[in-house]
Amino acid sequence: MSSTEPEWFKSSYSGTQGDNCVEVAIMPHAVHVRDSKDRDGGQLTLSPAAWADFVAYARAVEL
Known part of the structure; x- marks a missing residue:
């Protein structure tokens, strides 16, 4: 992977079931954001x- 390619990581709030x-x-x-189910x-x-x-x-809101 070149240094210009994004390195994706999941949100720490993502569940372990693969949803949301x-x-x-x-x-x-x-900063790029995407749905992990539809990369x-x-x-x-x-x-x-x-x-x-x-x-x-x-x-601040902590949804």
């Missing part, structure tokens, strides 16, 4: 600042 899994790949200038489907791409804002909000 989100995968994230953090790159220098973007060839669409991806959400965020700026690192937008991702940081989302994570801070999610921690």
Whole structure:
């Protein structure tokens, strides 16, 4: 794998049953998010600042 290819990892909140899994790949200038059950489907791409804002909000709300 080259250094330009994203390295995906599952969210720590993903269950062990394989349902509702989100995968994230953090790159220098973007954060990519995808559904682990549909890896060839669409991806959400965020700026690192937008991702940081989302994570801070999610921690505060703790859904």
